[in-house]
Amino acid sequence: MDQAIKDIINIQKSASYIKYVDYHKDNIFAITKTSRLELPHSDYLSWILNPNRVGLGFFPVVQLIKTLLLCKERPINKNARIDENLLLKLSFCEDGFIQDVKVQREKEHIDILLEVVTKDKTLPIVIENKVNSSENGKNNDQTNVYFNYAEKAFLDEDGFYKPVYVYLLPKYNQSIPKNANFIVVTYQDLVDYVLEPILYKTKDDNKRSIMVNYLQSLSYQTDNEKGEAIMAISSEEKDIIEQFIKENKNLIQSVLAALVDNGEEDVEEMQKAINTFTSGMKDYTKYKFNGKEYTKNRLVLSVFTQFVEDMKLKNPNLSIADLEKEIDNSIQRTMNVFKNINDISDKYKGIGGTPRYFIDEPIALPSGEVILVTNQWGKEAAEKFIEWARSKGFQIEAA
Structure with missing residues (x-):
């Protein structure tokens, strides 16, 4: 744990951390x-x-x-x-x-x-x-x-x-x-x-x-016992956060490893989020679908939404169970392609109970169930999804 404390101190000395603190100063x-x-x-x-x-x-x-x-x-x-x-x-x-x-x-x-x-x-x-x-x-x-x-x-x-x-x-x-x-x-x-x-x-x-x-206030989080969700993030703050993680990736991983050893909860999810973020930094890959260009997350959402609409025509009573039968095992991931919004456990919820790791656009099914599509799409996972989508007849090309 001593090394983790040293790593935290080094993180706090980094230029990007100081810049982030200054960004929220005197709001x-x-x-x-x-x-x-x-x-x-x-x-x-x-x-x-x-x-x-x-x-x-x-x-x-x-x-x-x-x-x-x-x-x-x-x-x-x-x-x-x-x-x-x-x-x-x-x-x-x-x-x-x-x-x-x-x-x-x-x-x-x-x-x-x-x-x-x-x-x-x-x-x-x-x-x-x-x-x-x-x-x-x-x-x-x-x-x-x-x-x-x-x-x-x-x-x-x-x-x-x-x-x-x-x-x-x-x-x-x-x-x-x-x-x-x-x-x-x-x-x-x-x-x-x-x-x-x-x-x-x-x-x-x-x-x-x-x-x-005002822009700073939208991402400012207080320390009260209930916590307050981030409402939005400015382009400037996104750049600062990206630079911070890029600059301190190894130190962050070291601190997380120490917390795991110390029995801290939710570290696994933090690790996953950081890995996803760092592996996807500056990944501007875009894809063409239905005449529009999309990044990975938006492509998955658009294709899957269209898939659901097509399935509704075949099955007016479409349910989650029906969708799960159509999903190839190769793209089933830790959290699956989608989740029932009511089944998202507390460990996948952020401050204020808002689901994290999911795209904030609910898809309603005829069964009355509502699902969210995951936003955890690295390059390899996205390629598997695209391969599955093409097998279903969807035309997807690299932009």
Whole structure:
């Protein structure tokens, strides 16, 4: 154990570790203990989407609209109601088409209500923001309440397009909106497609400082007894973490080995996660499937989702047991290709009970069961999966 302590000290002296600590230093959300309270997040998003506050005009809202189009392609959002042609038109932001954006907080208890005023009509966007909770209200059906309100409040004859409904949360499998018209968007989606593009475009140093502080807060974890899940990670922090593991891989392995000898629990899972991460670093291999390019994890999810859809046509009562019969032993792994979301044991759950090692996009089966596909796909495992998929008739090529 003495060597492990020395290794930990050496890790703490590494440049990447110091950089990581500095990244989270003096974060105002952490200091005020508001990093996981819902209201500050809704207030911040209202501020950054307001065309009169950040100085970028309609750019933030246009980025949000583009994000909705991207998220609509995911299986979890196949029933969400959005007018894709209208959103495409808005996303190109033709001169003068968008004339104003109104932002309201807590109107009829809606977290954020946007009204995108165009030359023709106004598009309402209803955003229900979830940080550490699922739906609440009298019958735990906020989405139905807000949907019913908006459908009556924003009518075509009064100059409105049909409202768009957004269900914002940290993880896809944290909760699913009861009203299927809501499109599920994660905070990571916001970071990747809205918040970071806004940051890169902003020139004002004071506003940039606020934006960086907010991005830092999304991955900040407090030390309280319940723990607080990471909501999203910025590109800068991803680079720092990748450099940290690359720089300290041997020391980390040494510490883990010492913990195993000392009888510490969950070390095996930590070891597996680090091995997967380090073996996959800078692996930009992409594959073509159905006319699109995918990384390994996204390829597996896309192919397996299509496989499930094909199986449903053959078997309207498709269940997990039926799927397991179709999976070749060569691609069955420690955690299998997929797991019943209810069977994910505590050792595979992170802080806050969120499943780790799985892609956060649930697939519902006709049997009523819900599954998650694993995200643990190294090169060798991915090749075995692709070989199996090709044997089922799927056309997959290296990009």
